[in-house]
Amino acid sequence: MRPPLSAGVNGMRIVRNHYSLHSAFLFYNPKFIVKNYLKIVLAMLIWSTWGPMIRWMALPPVVVLFYTSLSAGFIVPAVLRMRGDFPHAVFSTKSWHLFVGLAAASILNNLTYFYSLGHTTVSNAVFTHYTAPVIVAVLAPFLIAERLQRVTLIALPVAAVGMALIVLAGGGLSLSSTHLPGILAGTASGVGYAFVIIISRQLSRMLLHQKAIIVLLWITIAATAPAALSADYTIGMRTGALLLITGVMHSTTAPLLYFSALRQVLAQHAAILGYIEPLSAIPLAFLFLSEKPPLAALFGGLLILFSGYMIVRSKKVVAGAPAPE
Numbered sequence: 001m002r003p004p005l006s007a008g009v010n011g012m013r014i015v016r017n018h019y020s021l022h023s024a025f026l027f028y029n030p031k032f033i034v035k036n037y038l039k040i041v042l043a044m045l046i047w048s049t050w051g052p053m054i055r056w057m058a059l060p061p062v063v064v065l066f067y068t069s070l071s072a073g074f075i076v077p078a079v080l081r082m083r084g085d086f087p088h089a090v091f092s093t094k095s096w097h098l099f100v101g102l103a104a105a106s107i108l109n110n111l112t113y114f115y116s117l118g119h120t121t122v123s124n125a126v127f128t129h130y131t132a133p134v135i136v137a138v139l140a141p142f143l144i145a146e147r148l149q150r151v152t153l154i155a156l157p158v159a160a161v162g163m164a165l166i167v168l169a170g171g172g173l174s175l176s177s178t179h180l181p182g183i184l185a186g187t188a189s190g191v192g193y194a195f196v197i198i199i200s201r202q203l204s205r206m207l208l209h210q211k212a213i214i215v216l217l218w219i220t221i222a223a224t225a226p227a228a229l230s231a232d233y234t235i236g237m238r239t240g241a242l243l244l245i246t247g248v249m250h251s252t253t254a255p256l257l258y259f260s261a262l263r264q265v266l267a268q269h270a271a272i273l274g275y276i277e278p279l280s281a282i283p284l285a286f287l288f289l290s291e292k293p294p295l296a297a298l299f300g301g302l303l304i305l306f307s308g309y310m311i312v313r314s315k316k317v318v319a320g321a322p323a324p325e
Helices: 005-028 030-047 050-057 061-083 096-119 122-129 132-143 150-169 180-205 209-230 237-261 267-273 276-289 297-314
Strands: none
Touching: 030 237, 030 267, 030 276, 030 297, 050 061, 050 096, 050 122, 050 237, 061 096, 061 209, 061 237, 096 122, 096 180, 096 209, 122 150, 122 180, 122 276, 132 150, 132 180, 132 267, 150 267, 150 276, 150 297, 180 209, 180 237, 180 267, 209 237, 267 297, 276 297
């Protein structure tokens, strides 16, 4: 005997309510929120190794971007399929302008940052690149209606002062004419990075974060292929291994962590946590590239760590995850 229709409907409501309550529990669970903030930190730690990697590979920036995106362009869809997270509407034109904008900002960010790392000091490149959090704090309220948080008004200046102290303790910015192209490129990368954060946050709120990574990689491959394949360079075993490592870590693991976290993490908070990258990049430059910041830089690093602690400690619940019903 078939059960009455009302029983089926009620059953569906019970199941739906169960998942809604589960979503609500995760959405408001402080441990779950902190976990997403820590994902941002981990992604930044991975990206902080770009400096030494770029120097070791000694390839044109467009070549590095092409090959790392090419490997990730196969790895990311495979990982998402194994996890059951592959987006079904990956070829849909919904919100296409956001994906194009994200790809353009990402290519600008990466190419100019890689160029900067190769044409000026790591301190110069990183300092100019990290004008991005200030740009995000200014533009996010207007572009994605993200209200400026009180903790941002405190943590952002603290982190910026820490960043300035690290650079100044290391001898300051090198402003000679030979470093000018790298400084200008670093500043352009900061603008690109700011828009990457803002657009990524918007797509993550729309639950399009998985698709965003795939489309971003595919557009990057198509845009950089002509220049990369026509450039004059050689790839040995060591360089090939480094390209594969960066493809797996920098272009696959870090973006998967970062985009999934942006569903719950405000763009302004993600931008401030991004200061973890220069905090890590400068010691790495000291260890591997013989760029020696003095001990005075420790205080600047402590300020950056404190600003990150304030952001994580605030544990702000933000819109973007599936709303409880």
